[in-house]
Amino acid sequence: MGKPVLVIGNRNYSSWSLRGWLAMRKAGADFEELRLPLDTDEFAERIPDLSPTGRVPVLRDEGLVVWDSLAIAEYANERWAGGRLLPADSAARAEARAMMAEMHSGFLELRARMPMNCRAEQRRVPVDDALQADIDRVCSLWATCLDEHGGPWLFGGFSLADVMYVPVAIRFHNYQVELPAPAHAYMATVFADPDVKSWVELGRAEPEIVEADEAGT
Numbered sequence: 001m002g003k004p005v006l007v008i009g010n011r012n013y014s015s016w017s018l019r020g021w022l023a024m025r026k027a028g029a030d031f032e033e034l035r036l037p038l039d040t041d042e043f044a045e046r047i048p049d050l051s052p053t054g055r056v057p058v059l060r061d062e063g064l065v066v067w068d069s070l071a072i073a074e075y076a077n078e079r080w081a082g083g084r085l086l087p088a089d090s091a092a093r094a095e096a097r098a099m100m101a102e103m104h105s106g107f108l109e110l111r112a113r114m115p116m117n118c119r120a121e122q123r124r125v126p127v128d129d130a131l132q133a134d135i136d137r138v139c140s141l142w143a144t145c146l147d148e149h150g151g152p153w154l155f156g157g158f159s160l161a162d163v164m165y166v167p168v169a170i171r172f173h174n175y176q177v178e179l180p181a182p183a184h185a186y187m188a189t190v191f192a193d194p195d196v197k198s199w200v201e202l203g204r205a206e207p208e209i210v211e212a213d214e215a216g217t
């Protein structure tokens with residue numbers, strides 16, 4: 001049997017790809033990556049045979065196709081990590097999953113107006129009430145988790161909740177968002193992580209520009 005293959009988009013821009021990849025890395029999976037840059041002819045030609053939604057990330061493992069970041073994270077945790085990437089306590093596990101789901105389906109202002117862009121350091125985007133509400137909600141979730149579980153990650157040790165929020169930390173850093181102290185503490189943990197560092201460095205080195213994801217000045 002070949003290794004599982006994780007198809008990702010640009011490291012620089014694709015926050016969902018980062019989530020799928022980080023879950024695989026932290027689960028200890030031995031996998032190959034196939035990078036298809038977004039908005040290219042190569043992506044358009046190859047993705048229909050790889051992903052039923054035409055989107056990335058998609059994981060292909062021994063005939064199984066898992067086509068969504070949240071499902072990839074849960075699958076990686078079960079298949080390679082023995083479940084250790086979610087809290088052992090069922091109440092904490094439910095909270096972690098609620099936070100993951102909230103990220104996956106919510107924070108629409110933040111996602112639209114602050115696209116993940118590893119290269120775009122020291123930019124700013126206008127922050128109106130709707131965007132500030134998303135920022136405040138994320139900060140409140142992070143502060144509560146760090147307080148309740150003691151840090152340095154959201155639920156103590158690294159978990160799938162962190163998988164979902166790492167790209168938000170990259171956005172907050174790069175768009176120079178004003179943040180309370182617990183958010184700064186969490187982001188220091190995120191940016192010290194070797195897997196996150198490696199993704200961001202490789203993302204910054206990519207040559208492709210996707211104009212739609214170039215926000216801020």
Ligand SMILES: N[C@@H](CCC(=O)N[C@@H](CS)C(=O)NCC(=O)O)C(=O)O
Binds near residue numbers: 014015055056
């Ligand atoms: N809900 C999906 C979202 C995936 C998604 O939107 N991926 C974007 C890249 S970050 C994509 O593949 N865009 C290509 C396109 O829509 O053509 C997930 O969580 O995996």
